[in-house]
Amino acid sequence: MTNSQWLQIGFFFFALLVLAKPLGWYMARVYEDKGFGLDRWFGWLERLIYRVGGVDPQKEMDWKNYALAMLLFNIVGGVVLYAILRLQNYLPLNPAGQSAVAPDLAFNTAISFITNTNWQNYGGESTLSYFTQMAGLAVHNFLSAATGMAILVAFIRGFVRKETKDLGNFWVDMTRSILYILLPISLVIGLVLISQGTPQTFAPYQNVTLLQPTSYDQAVSTADGTPVTVAGKPQMTHVVVTEQSVALGPVASQVAIKMLGTNGGGFYNVNSAHPYENPNAFTNMIEMLALTAISAAFCFTFGIMAGDKRQGLAVLLAMLVLLVPMVYLCVHFEQQGNPILNHLTAGKDGAVLNNGNMEGKEVRFGIANSGLFATITTGTSCGAVNAMHDSFTPMGGFVPLWMLMLGEVVLGGVGSGLYVMLIFAIVAVFVAGLMVGRTPEYLGKKIQAFEMKMASLVILFPPVLILACTAIGVTTAAGRAGVSNPGAHGFSEILYAFTSQVANNGSAFAGINGNTPFYNLLGSVAMWFGRFWLAIPALAIAGSLARKKIVPQGSGTLPTHNLLFIVMLVSTVIIVGALTFFPALALGPVVEHLKMLNQ
Amino acid sequence: MLKEIWTQTRSSFLFVVIFTVLVGLIYPGVMTFLGQVLFPKQASGSFIELNGKKVGSVLIGQPFTDAKYFWSRPSATTPYAYNAANSGGSNSGPTNPDFINTVKGRVEALRKVDPENNALIPMDLVTASGSGLDPHISLAAAQYQAGRVSRARKMELKAVEALIEKYTEKTGWWGFLGDPAVNVVELNLALDSTR
Numbered sequence: 001m002t003n004s005q006w007l008q009i010g011f012f013f014f015a016l017l018v019l020a021k022p023l024g025w026y027m028a029r030v031y032e033d034k035g036f037g038l039d040r041w042f043g044w045l046e047r048l049i050y051r052v053g054g055v056d057p058q059k060e061m062d063w064k065n066y067a068l069a070m071l072l073f074n075i076v077g078g079v080v081l082y083a084i085l086r087l088q089n090y091l092p093l094n095p096a097g098q099s100a101v102a103p104d105l106a107f108n109t110a111i112s113f114i115t116n117t118n119w120q121n122y123g124g125e126s127t128l129s130y131f132t133q134m135a136g137l138a139v140h141n142f143l144s145a146a147t148g149m150a151i152l153v154a155f156i157r158g159f160v161r162k163e164t165k166d167l168g169n170f171w172v173d174m175t176r177s178i179l180y181i182l183l184p185i186s187l188v189i190g191l192v193l194i195s196q197g198t199p200q201t202f203a204p205y206q207n208v209t210l211l212q213p214t215s216y217d218q219a220v221s222t223a224d225g226t227p228v229t230v231a232g233k234p235q236m237t238h239v240v241v242t243e244q245s246v247a248l249g250p251v252a253s254q255v256a257i258k259m260l261g262t263n264g265g266g267f268y269n270v271n272s273a274h275p276y277e278n279p280n281a282f283t284n285m286i287e288m289l290a291l292t293a294i295s296a297a298f299c300f301t302f303g304i305m306a307g308d309k310r311q312g313l314a315v316l317l318a319m320l321v322l323l324v325p326m327v328y329l330c331v332h333f334e335q336q337g338n339p340i341l342n343h344l345t346a347g348k349d350g351a352v353l354n355n356g357n358m359e360g361k362e363v364r365f366g367i368a369n370s371g372l373f374a375t376i377t378t379g380t381s382c383g384a385v386n387a388m389h390d391s392f393t394p395m396g397g398f399v400p401l402w403m404l405m406l407g408e409v410v411l412g413g414v415g416s417g418l419y420v421m422l423i424f425a426i427v428a429v430f431v432a433g434l435m436v437g438r439t440p441e442y443l444g445k446k447i448q449a450f451e452m453k454m455a456s457l458v459i460l461f462p463p464v465l466i467l468a469c470t471a472i473g474v475t476t477a478a479g480r481a482g483v484s485n486p487g488a489h490g491f492s493e494i495l496y497a498f499t500s501q502v503a504n505n506g507s508a509f510a511g512i513n514g515n516t517p518f519y520n521l522l523g524s525v526a527m528w529f530g531r532f533w534l535a536i537p538a539l540a541i542a543g544s545l546a547r548k549k550i551v552p553q554g555s556g557t558l559p560t561h562n563l564l565f566i567v568m569l570v571s572t573v574i575i576v577g578a579l580t581f582f583p584a585l586a587l588g589p590v591v592e593h594l595k596m597l598n599q
Numbered sequence: 600m601l602k603e604i605w606t607q608t609r610s611s612f613l614f615v616v617i618f619t620v621l622v623g624l625i626y627p628g629v630m631t632f633l634g635q636v637l638f639p640k641q642a643s644g645s646f647i648e649l650n651g652k653k654v655g656s657v658l659i660g661q662p663f664t665d666a667k668y669f670w671s672r673p674s675a676t677t678p679y680a681y682n683a684a685n686s687g688g689s690n691s692g693p694t695n696p697d698f699i700n701t702v703k704g705r706v707e708a709l710r711k712v713d714p715e716n717n718a719l720i721p722m723d724l725v726t727a728s729g730s731g732l733d734p735h736i737s738l739a740a741a742q743y744q745a746g747r748v749s750r751a752r753k754m755e756l757k758a759v760e761a762l763i764e765k766y767t768e769k770t771g772w773w774g775f776l777g778d779p780a781v782n783v784v785e786l787n788l789a790l791d792s793t794r
Contacts, residue, residue, distance in 0.1 A: 171610065197658050214662045244659070392693070
C-alpha cells in the first residue's frame with residue numbers, strides 16, 4: 001500500500017470517530033427525551049403523527065406487544081410496497097414509461113426493502129418509475145432503518161430498566177428515529193451530493209449527442225419476437241447510435257438515506273459506482289461516513305444509556321479490531337492486481353508494475369477507496385457498492401464475503417448491528433463464566449437459561465440458513481443456471497448471494513442472474529428469516545432482562561470494559577459466528593486464488 | 600390479543616401512509632426544490648452544451664474508437680458501450696477464460712493502433728469500469744495515448760500534454776482523496792475545439 005492510500009484510509013477512521021461521539025450523545029438525548037433542540041421545532045409534527053396514527057405515546061409496551069407492532073408495521077409496509085411495484089404503470093411520475101414489475105420480482109423487492117436488505121434483482125433506471133423509487137423504495141429505506149433503531153433502543157432498555165415488563169413504545173421510538181435523526185441528516189447529505197453533481201430532478205431522461213457515434217449489431221426478430229435466421233445463423237442488423245440517453249431522476253434524496261440507513265439499494269443498477277450516485281472522491285468519503293456513522297454512534301449511545309461509557313467503547317473497539325485488518329487485506333490484494341492481466345499488459349520494455357485490479361472499479365476512486373468501501377459496506381449491513389465485488393481478485397473478494405459471514409456486527413446495520421453484537425457479548429460472558437466458574441452477568445443482569453436459548457437462536461440460525469440455501473443453489477439446475485462465471489468463482493457467486501441475503505446486506509457478486517423465480521423466492525425466504533428470526537428473539541431477551549433485578553457489582557463480577565473482554569468478544573464472533581464457513585470459503589475464494597497463481 | 604392485533608394493524612397502515620407522504624413525497628420534493636434553486640446545473644445532470652445542444656455530461660463517459668480521440672475505458676453496458684440508461688459492469692471473475700480473452704483483444708487493439716508505443720498499458724485502459732459509464736481514465740492511461748493522438752491530429756505533443764494537464768483532477772479532493780483522473784469527454788471536446 002502507498003502512503004496516499006494509508007492517509008485516505010486513516011482519515012476515514014479518524015473522521016468516523018470524531019463524528020460518532022457527538023452523534024451518539026445526541027441520539028441518547030433523543031431516545032431518553034431529554035431535550036435536544038429539534039424537538040422544539042418539530043415537536044408539533046411528532047404529536048400530530050401520533051394523533052393521526054391513533055397511538056398514545058405515553059403507553060408502554062411489553063416485549064410481545066413491541067414485537068407485534070414491529071412485525072405488523074413491516075408486513076403492512078411490505079404489502080403496500082408490493083402494490084406500488086405492481087401498479088407503477090398506472091401511477092404518476094413515470095416519464096420513462098416503465099411497465100408493471102413481474103409478481104416474483106415485486107415480491108422479492110418488497111421483502112428486500114422491508115428487511116433493510118435492498119437486494120436488487122433489477123436495474124433501477126431500466127425497471128422503476130420515479131414514483132416507485134421515491135414513494136415506494138425510499139420510504140422503506142427510512143422505515144426499515146428506523147425499525148432496526150427502535151429494536152436496539154428497546155434492547156438497551158432491557159439492560160437499563162429493572163423489575164418491569166415495559167420496553168418503551170415502538171411507534172415513538174420509530175417516529176423519533178426518522179424525524180430527529182434520519183430525516184435531518186439525510187437532507188444535509190442530499191444537498192452536499194447535489195452540489196457535487198448528483199441529479200435531483202423530475203425531468204425525463206435526456207438525450208446527448210455523442211462526439212463520436214457508436215454502433216452495435218442487433219439480432220433481427222419478427223413481430224412476435226422469434227429471431228430471423230439466414231442459412232442457420234441469426235440475421236443481424238447494424239445499428240448506429242448517435243445519441244446517448246442519460247437516465248435522471250430524484251437521485252440525491254434516495255442516495256442520502258440509502259447510505260445513512262445502511263440500506264444500500266441504489267437508484268441506478270450499479271449503485272454508488274454510478275458517476276451520478278457518487279460523483280467524486282469527496283462524495284465517496286461522505287457516503288462511507290454516512291453508512292457507518294449511526295452504527296458507530298450507537299455504541300456511544302449505548303454507553304450513555306447504560307450509565308457507563310466504557311461499556312460502549314469496549315464494544316466499538318472490538319468492532320474496529322475485526323474491521324481494520326480486513327480493510328488492509330482487501331486493499332492489499334486489489335493493489336497486487338490480477339497476475340494474468342499484469343502479464344498481458346506488460347510493456348515491451350519490461351515494465352510490469354501496473355495500477356492494480358481495475359476491472360469493475362472507477363478511476364476517480366482508485367484501489368484504496370474501492371477496497372475500503374467494499375469492506376465497510378459488507379461489515380455494516382449496507383450493501384451499497386462503488387465497485388463490482390464479483391470482479392475483485394479471489395482474496396480481495398474473500399474480504400467482503402468474510403465480513404458478511406461475521407453476521408453484520410462489525411459496526412453492523414443501524415440498530416441491528418449493535419443488538420446482534422450485544423447478543424454476542426452475552427454469549428461471550430456466558431462462555432467466560434463457564435471457564436472460571438462464575439455466574440455470568442452483563443451490565444448487572446444475570447444471564448440465565450432463557451437468555452442463552454434465545455441468543456443461540458440468534459447466533460446459530462443464520463449459518464444454518466446460509467449453508468442450506470447455498471446447498472440448494474448448487475445442487476439444483478435452477479440455482480446453477482444463474483451463475484455467470486465458471487468454476488470456483490461460480491460457487492462463490494451462489495454462496496455470496498445467500499450470505500448477503502440472510503445477513504440483510506444486499507450487495508452481490510452481481511454476475512449472478514437473480515431475477516428468476518428460483519432466486520426471487522428462495523432469496524425472499526432467506527431475507528425474511530434473516531431479519532425477523534433475529535429481531536424477535538432479541539426483543540424476547542430484552543423483555544426477560546428488563547424483569548430482572550440489577551445485581552450489584554462484586555468481586556466475582558467479570559468486568560466487561562477491559563482488554564480481556566474485548567479479546568473474548570472478538571474471539572466469540574470469529575469462532576462461533578464465522579468458523580462454520582471455513583469449508584465453504586475454502587471451496588470458493590481460496591481455490592480460485594491458488595488456481596490464479598498457477599496460471 | 601385480537602383487539603391488540605387489530606389496533607396495531609390499523610396504526611401500521613396509518614403510519615405507512617403518514618411516512619409515505621412525509622419522506623416519500625415531501626422530503627424528495629423539498630430536496631428537489633432546494634437542489635434546483637441552489638445548484639441548478641448539477642441537479643439537472645451537469646450537462647455540457649455547445650451551440651444550444653447537449654453534447655455530453657461532465658459525469659457520464661462516452662465511447663471512442665477513433666485514433667484522434669483519447670479512448671475511454673472499455674464499457675460493459677448493453678446493447679452498446681456507455682449506454683447511460685442501462686448502467687452495468689462486466690462482473691467477470693478474475694480467472695474467467697472469456698474475460699482474459701476479452702482483455703487480450705483490447706491489448707491487441709491498443710498495440711495495433713499505436714505500434715511504436717512499447718510502454719506498459721495501464722490496467723484501467725483495458726478493463727471495464729463498474730458503472731460502464733466512467734468518465735475518467737488514469738493519468739498514466741492518458742499519457743500512454745498522448746503520442747498517438749498528437750500524430751493523428753498533427754498537433755504538437757506538448758499541446759496535447761498541456762490539455763491533459765488541464766483536465767486532470769490532479770490533487771484529488773482536499774489534496775489527498777481519490778486518485779488523479781483525466782476527464783475524457785472534456786479532454787476530447789477541448790481537442791476538437793482547438794482545430
